[in-house]
Amino acid sequence: MDEKQRSVIAKAESFARAVMMDDSSGHDYEHVIRVRRMAEKILMHERADAYVVILSALLHDVDDKKLGGPGDRAERFLRDQNVDETIRNAVLGILATMSYSAQAAGAATPSIEGKIVQDADRLDAIGAIGVARAFAYGGKKGRPIYAGSNDDDSSLSHFHQKLLKLKDLMNTKTAKRIAGKRHRFLLGYLKQFMAEWDGK
Numbered sequence: 512m513d514e515k516q517r518s519v520i521a522k523a524e525s526f527a528r529a530v531m532m533d534d535s536s537g538h539d540y541e542h543v544i545r546v547r548r549m550a551e552k553i554l555m556h557e558r559a560d561a562y563v564v565i566l567s568a569l570l571h572d573v574d575d576k577k578l579g580g581p582g583d584r585a586e587r588f589l590r591d592q593n594v595d596e597t598i599r600n601a602v603l604g605i606l607a608t609m610s611y612s613a614q615a616a617g618a619a620t621p622s623i624e625g626k627i628v629q630d631a632d633r634l635d636a637i638g639a640i641g642v643a644r645a646f647a648y649g650g651k652k653g654r655p656i657y658a659g660s661n662d663d664d665s666s667l668s669h670f671h672q673k674l675l676k677l678k679d680l681m682n683t684k685t686a687k688r689i690a691g692k693r694h695r696f697l698l699g700y701l702k703q704f705m706a707e708w709d710g711k
């Protein structure tokens with residue numbers, strides 16, 4: 512990576528930190544740091560453009576609907592930094608197609624760079640941190656932790672509606688391996704939760 516790219520990355524870090532600092536719905540800046548770190552780990556085993564991966568990881572949630580905002584923060588940031596059009600389009604393409612909802616709505620398959628960031632983001636929704644994020648999100652929305660059903664809007668239902676499905680949606684070999692471990696943790700967690708629910 513050249514000096515200009517390193518400087519844009521440093522600016523993207525401060526930009527994402529400023530946008531996400533006060534969020535408590537699971538989109539805090541620490542989530543972004545974890546996604547970036549995990550994306551870099553996956554990147555070591557893939558042939559992909561590191562600059563696009565890191566920029567996309569840092570910017571991946573700045574336009575998330577849950578944060579409100581104008582919806583074009585990433586685009587404005589990339590234009591303000593005079594990032595080349597090719598890179599800008601690669602990053603914006605990833606941000607538009609990587610989410611679970613975009614994929615469910617039939618968005619195009621992301622590039623290899625997009626697949627890496629998508630895997631890193633999804634890995635952060637499972638395992639011990641994923642459990643914490645689900646209950647933090649549910650708490651923020653005033654939802655019950657569990658209400659006796661796997662099919663309502665409780666936080667525990669979210670495990671069944673989404674989190675348990677993520678393991679099979681991983682793109683890369685590295686993410687599949689890590690997801691297997693985190694998925695087993697989720698299953699163990701749910702088993703213990705239900706045992707306690709039943710008074711055991």
Ligand code: ADP
Nearest residue numbers: 536537632635636641644645646648649666669
């Ligand atoms: P990201 O785009 O960072 O993967 P989401 O916007 O889907 O994440 O959600 C952020 C966090 O909040 C994730 O950990 C996710 O599991 C959790 N979350 C999202 N929707 C719900 C929900 N309905 N109930 C509980 N947790 C949720």
Ligand code: NI
Nearest residue numbers: 542571572632
């Ligand atoms: Ni995210």
